[in-house]
Amino acid sequence: MTGRPLPDGTAGRDCVVLVNTLGRHSLWPVDLDTPAGWPVAYGPASRARCLDFIDRASSRHPAAAATAA
Template identity: 50%
Template sequence: MNSLFGDEPGNYLVLANTEGQHSLWPVSIGVPRGWDVVHEEDTRQGCLNFIDANWTDMRPRSLSPS
């Protein structure tokens, strides 16, 4: 069985929650409550590039220094 999250040719979104954590998300699945789209539909690699460039501190905001 193939996973929607590893479907290389599929299109994805990048989501972020209130703690600033990011997630690669298949466009075929509804956005879960508590998450917002921060990068619109793109290729898997395009979304991963966005995450690499924009999520540089893996700590949740509540644990990051001010």
Template identity: 50%
Template sequence: MNDAPANPFDGDGEFLVLANLLGQHSLWPGFAAVPGGWTVVHGPCARHEAVDWITAHWTGPTPVAP
């Protein structure tokens, strides 16, 4: 039996899409507190919807100029 906690970024729970001031996006579990410097830009929704939203709205890992 494995006592390790399940990965909160997998599964069927609700998720948020977060963005920071540099325009970077993050998938975030809906039950977790939003970290400082990040804002909810989409959700709560199913994981696949959050991933689809990130794919459609974030063009890559290069941050925008501050």
């Protein structure tokens, strides 16, 4: 993964949540191939449900969220 954010074209599209080995999460459109090293942690589901999953996962693992900044 290049670290560049996706264009905000996920509205209205089903997504998946990817996670890397550091526990960092990424919202990813379901119709795109997932990048190497980023397995699916949740989904496919609506964008809103995926974002909720990321919020809950971040609150359970604040250290991983802090290192992502």
